[in-house]
Amino acid sequence: xxxxxxxxxxxxxxxxxxxxxxxxxxxxxxxxxxxxxxxxxxxxxxxxxxxxxxxxxxxxxxxxxxxxxxxxxxxxxxxxxxxxxxxxxxxxxxxxxxxxxxxxxxxxxxxxxxxxxxxxxxxxxxxxxxxxxxxxxxxxxxxxxxxxxxxxxxxxxxxxxxxxxxxxxxxxxxxxxxxxxxxxxxxxxxxxxx
Numbered sequence: 001x002x003x004x005x006x007x008x009x010x011x012x013x014x015x016x017x018x019x020x021x022x023x024x025x026x027x028x029x030x031x032x033x034x035x036x037x038x039x040x041x042x043x044x045x046x047x048x049x050x051x052x053x054x055x056x057x058x059x060x061x062x063x064x065x066x067x068x069x070x071x072x073x074x075x076x077x078x079x080x081x082x083x084x085x086x087x088x089x090x091x092x093x094x095x096x097x098x099x100x101x102x103x104x105x106x107x108x109x110x111x112x113x114x115x116x117x118x119x120x121x122x123x124x125x126x127x128x129x130x131x132x133x134x135x136x137x138x139x140x141x142x143x144x145x146x147x148x149x150x151x152x153x154x155x156x157x158x159x160x161x162x163x164x165x166x167x168x169x170x171x172x173x174x175x176x177x178x179x180x181x182x183x184x185x186x187x188x189x190x191x192x193x194x
Contacts, residue, residue: 003131004186005139006045006175007148008066009168010059011035020088021081026057027065031170035065038171042066045173048140050131052076054147062171063142070142075127078144082114107160118160120146125154129180148174155183 011031013023027035046067053063053070055077063070084092092112093100099111107117115123124147131139143151145168153163155176168174175186 001133001136001179002177003133003137003139003179004175004177005128005131005141005151006048006173007151008042008045008062008140008142009145009148009170009172010054010056010062010142011038011065012170013058020086021092022078022085023058024056027061031058031062032065034171035062039066042171042173045140048138050137050139051141052139053142054078054144056144059142059144066142068140068142070140073127073141075123076141076143076147078146079117079120079150080114082110082112084112084114104164107163117163121150121154121160121163124150128154128176128183133179145170148172151176152185156185 011027011034013025013027013031043066051063051068051070052073053059053068053076055072055074060070060072087095089100096111102109102111103117110116110119128151131137148168149163149166152158152166152174153160155178175188176183177186178184
């Protein structure tokens with residue numbers, strides 16, 4: 001049977017340039033406002049049989065505000081950034097420019113002492129591959145943008161470096177359909193008004 005897993009990117013908790021590795025802040029006012037504007041389009045996803053979220057405050061708050069009442073999944077946590085936890089990319093670059101360059105160039109490296117990009121992608125993919133497939137289950141998962149990117153790289157069997165080329169905006173959605181080891185990306189949405 002085929003699964004349908006729709007990822008919803010969590011609403012923002014800070015301006016883009018102030019985002020920090022492992023950001024544990026709750027939704028900011030702009031994030032709450034975004035959820036309210038997006039709710040009419042995202043509320044139907046609450047009909048999914050299984051509803052999950054990342055363990056971050058903003059993912060949980062996004063899921064709750066949309067009426068999903070999601071179950072926290074530790075496997076959907078953001079990448080463990082070791083000693084860079086809480087830093088912005090600019091702060092990490094100012095302190096350890098060579099280590100940041102190595103991390104960006106080699107998906108198997110973890111110069112920060114945390115999780116490599118490759119291990120992160122595999123962890124998220126492992127979660128995806130172990131979802132129940134009974135009866136064509138529909139799943140919604142509210143997750144950090146990094147988790148959504150990792151799921152896409154895994155599902156499409158793309159090179160890990162592709163991770164850096166995927167832009168996941170707050171409250172955007174993407175659906176993966178299939179089963180363990182065989183996933184398809186499904187893009188849906190309203191036609192744009194020209």
